[in-house]
Amino acid sequence: GENVEQHPSTLSVQEGDSAVIKCTYSDSASNYFPWYKQELGKRPQLIIDIRSNVGEKKDQRIAVTLNKTAKHFSLHITETQPEDSAVYFCAASYYTGANSKLTFGKGITLSVRP
């Protein structure tokens, strides 16, 4: 089955700096890669996703890049703000139209220092 790993497990950045969170996956058949942000005591919130036919996707301060050959994808957050502090999860799935099981990484705690 699919295995998703996240590196590093914690990340601390100064407000205004950029943060990069990396994930690797094992199943080359995976074709959908979402990123979720989870604040303490709240639900995972989808912040951006990418499908395997695209190499990069951007939404304001957030971008995701995908390298299918190396089987890794990364979340890039620019101009970080204290409200970006949270746990970030990457996930992978092989979406077929009816089946959409997500395999998650263990999460990275991002701390943005004011």
Add this chain to the structure above:
Amino acid sequence: DAGVTQSPTHLIKTRGQHVTLRCSPISGHKSVSWYQQVLGQGPQFIFQYYEKEERGRGNFPDRFSARQFPNYSSELNVNALLLGDSALYLCASSLGGTQYFGPGTRLLVL
């Protein structure tokens, strides 16, 4: 707009009891998935239902079961509760593979 809803929000049970968790998907979403999230870990897949049929099952014992109703809402049942079943149970509804999570049910087994 109405997101994914789950009930109850919190639940305390004792070992050996049974629990039923409920989920209502976003209107128009026909797929519902269940995940277990223990403290400090990412969500782990339990079940997926699409058009009332089971489409996937994770590595969980037979004590876990689920079903989806004609209105696409879903129930997760857990029998013979163990202390290790204490977790946040998340429901996600999906359209086109994109999954949106509900607020979860926090289950504590004593």
